Amino acid sequence: MIPQDKRLLGGAARVALLAAIGGIGLAGCSADGPAANEATANTTEAAAPAEEKVPDTLAMTAQGMQQAGIITEIVRPGGLGAEIVSQALVAASPTGEAIVTARAGGAVTRIFKRLGDPVRSGETLALVESREAAQFAADRTVAAAKANLAQKALAREQYLFRQKVSARVDLEQAQAEATSAAAEARRAQVAAGAANVARDGRSIIVASPITGRVTAENVSLGAFVQPETELFRVADPAKIQIEAAVGPADAQRLSPGDRAIVELPDGRTVEGRVRAVTPGLNNETRSATAVLDVPGSLQPGLAVRVRLLPSRGDISNSIVVPDDAVQSFEGRDVVFVRTAKGFRAQSVTIGQRSNGRVEIVKGLSPGSQIATKNAFLLKAELGKGAGEEE
Numbered sequence: 001m002i003p004q005d006k007r008l009l010g011g012a013a014r015v016a017l018l019a020a021i022g023g024i025g026l027a028g029c030s031a032d033g034p035a036a037n038e039a040t041a042n043t044t045e046a047a048a049p050a051e052e053k054v055p056d057t058l059a060m061t062a063q064g065m066q067q068a069g070i071i072t073e074i075v076r077p078g079g080l081g082a083e084i085v086s087q088a089l090v091a092a093s094p095t096g097e098a099i100v101t102a103r104a105g106g107a108v109t110r111i112f113k114r115l116g117d118p119v120r121s122g123e124t125l126a127l128v129e130s131r132e133a134a135q136f137a138a139d140r141t142v143a144a145a146k147a148n149l150a151q152k153a154l155a156r157e158q159y160l161f162r163q164k165v166s167a168r169v170d171l172e173q174a175q176a177e178a179t180s181a182a183a184e185a186r187r188a189q190v191a192a193g194a195a196n197v198a199r200d201g202r203s204i205i206v207a208s209p210i211t212g213r214v215t216a217e218n219v220s221l222g223a224f225v226q227p228e229t230e231l232f233r234v235a236d237p238a239k240i241q242i243e244a245a246v247g248p249a250d251a252q253r254l255s256p257g258d259r260a261i262v263e264l265p266d267g268r269t270v271e272g273r274v275r276a277v278t279p280g281l282n283n284e285t286r287s288a289t290a291v292l293d294v295p296g297s298l299q300p301g302l303a304v305r306v307r308l309l310p311s312r313g314d315i316s317n318s319i320v321v322p323d324d325a326v327q328s329f330e331g332r333d334v335v336f337v338r339t340a341k342g343f344r345a346q347s348v349t350i351g352q353r354s355n356g357r358v359e360i361v362k363g364l365s366p367g368s369q370i371a372t373k374n375a376f377l378l379k380a381e382l383g384k385g386a387g388e389e390e
Contacts, residue, residue, distance in 0.1 A: 056334075056345035058382050071267045071373040072338050075319045077366045083320060083357070084253070084308035088244035088262070088292070092300045096239025098210045100232040102225050103195040106130030106204060113232070115217045119208045125232050126206040126219060127198065132227075136192040137201035143181070143188035150174075150181035212236035215300075237297040242272065244290045244306045251277050251288035253310040260292050261307040267373030270294050274308065307357075318351060319360040325372045326350060326358055327379040335360070336378045338369040343378050346370075 065072075106128040113125045157174035160166035196205040216233035225231065242262060246254065258274040272294035281288055290308060298304075325335050326348065333350050336343040348363035364370070371378055 056329075056382065057339070058336075058342045058344075058378055060342040060378075068377050069267075069374050070371050070377065071269075072369050073269050073321075073325075073372045074369050075321055075360075075364060075366060077319055084246060084250045084310060085357070086244040086246050086250075086290070086306050086308065088242050088304050088306045090240055090298045090300055090302040090304060091243050092235050093239045093241045095210070096212070096237075097215075097233065097235045097300070098208060098212075099230050100125060100206055100208055100234060101228045101230055102128045102130075102204055102206055103227065104128070104130040104132035104136075104204050105225060105227045106133065107224050108219055108221055108231075109203065111219060111221055113214050113217075115214050117214050119212060119214060119234055121209060121211045122207055124205050124207050125214070128204040128206060128225060129202055130204050133195060133197045133204045134202050136188075136195050136197050140185075140188040140192045140197075143185040147178075147181040147185035150178040154178040206231055208232070208234045210234055210236055235300055237299065240294070240298050240300055241275070242292040242294055242298075242304065242306065244292060244308065245282075245285055245287040246277070246290050246308070247287055248281060250308070250310075251290070254290055254308060255311055258311050259309040260290075260294075261309070262292070262294055263305045263307070264298075265302070265304070269372075270296065270298075272306075319364050319366060320357050321360055321364075321370065322372045323353065323356050323358050325370055325375050326360075327375055329379055329382065334379075335364060336371040336375050337364075338371070343371060345378075345382060 060068075060070075107130075108126055109129045110127040111125070113119055113123075119125065154174040154177070157166055157171045161168065161171045196207060197203070198205050212234045213236075214232055215235045217231075218229075219225070219231040242260075244260075254274055254277050256274055256276055260272045260274060262270040262272055264270065272292040274290055275293045276291045278289045278291075290306075292306065321335065326333055327335070329345055332347050334345040334347055337346045346363060346368075348360050351359035351361040353359070
């Protein structure tokens with residue numbers, strides 16, 4: 001048997017060994033704690049920049065752009081020397097405006113259209129009761145009756161001639177009379193049609209020759225109008241042209257088919273093409289006229305500014321943008337490039353300025369879509385976001 005004191009000594013040794021092991025474990029745990037915390041902090045600090053907002057970007061939807069009045073434009077290469085800036089006027093094309101008159105004198109009995117109303121080609125605008133209309137209708141009826149009678153006489157003479165009862169001279173006389181009567185009937189029919197006589201035989205129809213809207217009205221119910229007096233004016237806004245005044249030297253650089261950018265008063269731009277350039281100069285302005293074809297509808301009489309890009313102009317890789325498109329942000333010149341989610345402030349290097357235009361010599365590539373009107377609102381919004389982050 002093991003003595004009692006030896007058993008107590010062995011138990012104490014075991015307790016001391018366990019305590020030592022536990023102390024080492026605790027020391028290891030206390031030593032690993034700060035290191036783990038430091039590693040966790042480093043990991044958090046490393047992940048923090050990934051969550052920060054990308055600098056110089058601004059999210060904006062198409063609806064937000066419309067509400068803020070922000071307009072964009074796709075930029076294309078061409079220096080200031082390649083552009084011809086000119087004031088121009090929107091005018092109706094020769095087939096896009098019609099002056100509607102009464103074909104005969106008389107009193108206005110009915111008016112169907114008023115100023116601003118839409119009309120279709122051939123639609124009646126007014127009726128004019130006229131004695132001339134009655135005369136046209138009567139002549140047409142009498143001529144048609146004579147032509148019918150002459151045809152019957154010719155048929156009878158032909159029958160008698162075949163039966164050898166009538167002489168050839170009688171047949172030839174009947175043929176001449178039938179031809180003359182038919183010609184008179186056609187004349188009366190054309191005259192009545194040219195006067196646009198109504199079915200009632202007493203009124204002249206005042207009709208629009210084109211589809212469009214009534215842009216001028218000079219008629220009153222019951223008023224007596226003279227023949228060929230202008231009663232209405234109808235214009236089709238889809239058939240317009242832009243007439244731009246250019247100097248003699250610039251006119252020599254332009255050719256049909258050259259590109260043109262039309263700047264509208266609301267800041268929008270429309271692309272067009274040069275259709276023709278007048279060979280002579282205006283006696284008063286001493287300038288030629290470049291006629292531009294543009295798609296869409298514009299209001300005739302609208303004053304616009306055009307930028308002509310002649311194919312024989314100076315060659316330049318620079319990009320020209322409106323002066324308002326370039327903004328100063330954090331001490332640098334930027335333009336706001338449209339992205340899928342909004343806009344990005346793009347640093348650029350600018351060159352010459354002229355006529356509200358500025359040359360971009362570096363930092364912007366052709367084909368980019370940038371904000372041109374109200375770009376300062378984007379700058380203000382971006383600056384506000386930067387202040388909140390600080």
